[in-house]
Amino acid sequence: MPSLLPQVSAVDAVEYVLPLLTDLAMEADDGMKEALSTELVPIVWWFSSNCRLTDDETADPTDVLTPLLVQALTPILRALLLSLSAPVATAARSAIVEIIRRVRDADAQAANVHSELFEVDERLLLEQEILQQVVSGIGGLDIPDGGWIGTVDEEAQV
Structure with missing residues (x-):
């Protein structure tokens, strides 16, 4: 899959490829999921580098990057x-x-050299999404029914 991504536009990748990847991740066939898992890093990195990561659903496309x-x-x-x-x-x-690791390395490199990598705020969004929503959300699965599941920031405010 990572070798095919550069052959499509970012707009098409977001509209067509990303939903296919989501379907593959939910696939019953473990072989398909294993193949996807082993390619996660280049796939996520391609989307992060070729799209403008945002948490704003109303973000408009720029003339350079697809949100x-x-x-x-x-x-x-x-x-x-x-x-x-x-x-x-x-x-x-x-x-x-x-x-x-790559996000943090990119932050360190960006401090020293102009980088073609996605912007600092986008790297922060990706890191927060992974750490707060993915990992914390999975950790919340151990909470018995009726328990509270929230983000790390919400827990700190309670």
Whole structure:
């Protein structure tokens, strides 16, 4: 999949490829999910680098970058992390760690050199989405029925 992404426009990738990736992540076939899990890093990085990550549903396309709601990646990450297949879940965990490492490395590089990578605020959005919505949301699955599940920021305010 990562080798095919550069062959489509960002607009088409957001409109057509991303929904297919979400469907693949929910697929019953563990082989398909494992293949997707092992390619998560380049896939997420491609979308992050070729789209303008936003948390604003009303964001308009710019003449350069297609907006992509950062939350659009969450169902893919959660589905793969929650897979009952050990190879799928393990590959997804490794991908999450690698994505966070790349975001933090990009922050360090951006401080020293102009970078073609997505902007600081976009990297922060991606990191927060992964850490707060994906990982915390999964951690909340252990809460008995009727328990409260929220983001890390909401927990700090309680």
